[in-house]
Each structure stands twice: as C-alpha cells, then as structure tokens.
Amino acid sequence: MVGCWALWEHRNKVVFDQREVDPGGVIKRAWDVVEEIDGGGWGNEGIGGSGNRSQGQVRNKGWKKPPDGFFKVNVDAGVKEDAGVTLGVVCRDSEGRVLWAVSCVQEQVWEPQVAEAVAVLEGVMEARRRGHSMVMIESDCLQVVEALKRKAKGRSVFSLVIDDILAVSISFHSVLWSHVCRMNNSVAHSLAHLVPRTVGRVVWSDSLPPIVNNAVSFDLSLMQ
Template sequence: MGCRELVVFMVSCWALWKHRNKVIFDVREVDPHAVFKRVEDVVDEMEGGGFLVARCGGRGMENTAGEVASGWEVPPADFVKINVDAGVKEGVGVSVGVVCRDERGKVLWGISMGQNLAWEAHIAEVSVVFEGVREAVRRGHSRIVVESDCLAVIEALKKKANGRSMFSLLLDDIFFLCNSFSSVLWSYTRRDNNKVAHSLAHSLDSVVGRVEWSDVLLPIANNAVNFDSRLIY
C-alpha cells in the first residue's frame, strides 16, 4: 500500500467514526456520498499543501498516474475550460461557482449562485456541471473542457452512467446539452487547482439567487486567477 492509499484509509476511518457518532449520539441521518466526498476533499487538501510525500494522482485531462498538476492548466487550442464547484451548507442551502477561461487563461465569464435547497453533495456537484454546460451553450461555445474536483461526477460523465435517480436525470440533461458542442472533454483536478470556481461558489454570504460575471470577477476570485496566471506563464 502506497503512502497516499494509506492516508486515504486513515482519513476514511476517521470520517466513518465521526459520522457513526452523529448517527448514534445525535440521531442524525448521514449521506454516504457526503462522507466519501469529505474524505476526498481532506486528502486533496493534504496533498495540495505538501503534507503527502508520495505524489500519486491525476494531471489535468489525461489523469496520468504519478503526476500532479502544479496549478490550473490551460485547455487545448480552440477550447475553453469551464471550472465548476459546489458547496452544501447545512441549514442554508447550496452554492455553486462556475468560471470559463480561454486557452490563454483569460476569464470570459463566471457565475455565482445560491439556492435554498437541501441537496446532497453529489447532487450539488452534478448540478453545477449542468449550470456550466447550459451557460456555455447559451454563449455559443463549440469546444469545451469541463473540470471539477469531484471525481465521482467526472467518472460518471466519462462513463455516460444512466439510471432513474435525480443524479442520473441531471446527467441525462447534461448529455443532451452536449449535443450542441462539436467537442466536450471531462477533466478531474484537485481542489487546490480549482480555486477560482471554489471562490465563486462561496462568494455569496446568503442565498440571493444568481449573479453573472463577465471579464472581471469579484476580488477574491481575481486573486485566484492572478495566482494561476503566474503558474501558466
């Protein structure tokens, strides 16, 4: 067992014990998807912060074993990249963030949205992909890369998973929208490479609906864009 696999195992044990206590002592229901998403996020943050010596993971669209991206990566020529992120706040609702950038890293547009919905984490993560793809259709893009730090959603999109759950129905809606493009690529990245979308997703202090950004984003997201630009160039 490698270093990263050992850390995943240990974090999983911690997360399962923590949520087991919620069930027994707080009599609260626990969403298994949320538990695994939490494990994924913690391990990604540890790896991104340099706490893991073994660098095993995906690099951009190729997801090549043994390589780790050093930051946000530009899309191929003639493509735009749409980064997405979602957050679920208990008792508040769901917030999502979307940012679209071209092959030079220039911001084309972004979306921040808050909704008073009691969605599970995996539903929120696939819904933000839908929002990003739908906006790309509206703006007339033809070749897109959609990038998320939720591996389960990216794998489901790549496999063209189907079913009758709300998650699967949202996937079907995304696949239908994809007929409008000449080319679509799905990309998984670590959370620390998805900072702009993450900033937009958490930019709304309360549930206020939808805000669209063009060219220039809010300051906290612009700081993340500027940081990415230093890595790109």
C-alpha cells in the same frame, strides 16, 4: 487514516446532531481530502474516455491550459445543510483570462454529489448560451466526472442530472470531461462560497469580486 477520520466526523454528526448521513458522503469527504493532499489530476479524455491516472500527472500543481481551440469551464458546489447549495462557474481561455463567471445560490438541499452535478449543468448551459463550441468541463468531484465519461444511466436524482448534462452537451462540437484536485479549482470554489449568500444567480463578464480575483491571480502564477 483519512477514512477513519471521515467516519468519526460523520459519526459525531449522527450521535450529537441527530443528522442523517449518506454513506456516499463519507466516502466523498475522505476522497476529497486524499486528493487535496495528493495534488493529483486525472486524464482529460472526452466522453466515454477512461478515468485512469496519467503517469507524471499526479504531482502537477496549478491551473492547466485547455487544448488549443477549447475554453475551460471550472465548476464547484458548496452544500450548506438545511440552507441550500451554492454553485460557482468560471470560463477561461487558453491564456487563463476569465471570460465570464457565475455564482448561484439555490434553496434546494441536495446530496454533495448531486450539487456538484448541478454545478456542471450550470456550466454547460451557460457555455451553450455563450455560443462556445469546444469546451473542457473541469470539476473536483470524481464521481461526477466518471459518471459523465461512462454516460451513466439510472433513476436517481444524480443520474437524472447526468442525463441533463449529456443532453445539453450534444450541442457542442466537442466536449472534454476533466477531474482536478480541489486546490487547482480555487476560482470556481471561491465563486461557490461568496458571502453574503442570497438566493439568486449573478453573472460577471467584465469584473470579478476581489476574493475571486485573488484566486485568479494565484492560478496564473502557477499556470501550466
């Protein structure tokens, strides 16, 4: 049913708005909705790990603490057709405290999965600048997480961004790639959809915008 709805939504964009639609975007849209309904998570294996669902993890809700010694970096991207992309990144410790956050608006227009990969790249680069050595990178884009786990190669823009992420990640002592449903990625999502949208990059270390603080509070109330 979700697949049919996604096809109809994208069909209307083609018929009524004369937009070009990427078939991969139809699949991603349907999958994102299913993941939100399901509330599922995926195993947090490191580079090269498998992407299989962990038993007992499907119905877990709320932000999860990273393993001991790790900082968790959640990322998200928003795509505004013909108006660029927005990126949101937030880093938290094992107690859920926000250490730093980034909101970035870029004029480039990318496909959704490319934008999500660029958000991961922004996250790993900022984590490296901050001197973190053990990080868990969490995204609600399954395609990106799976590509990172299997070190996917190719010549597409998406593959080149994956290559850049893996190149930066070499500088960490340990890095884990984690997939999360969108409802459990609310802080990064809020950062990626801040208004007004002005091109540039903003970094927070001490305080966050109210709407982001609300998302953090909600996460902490459900923290596992």
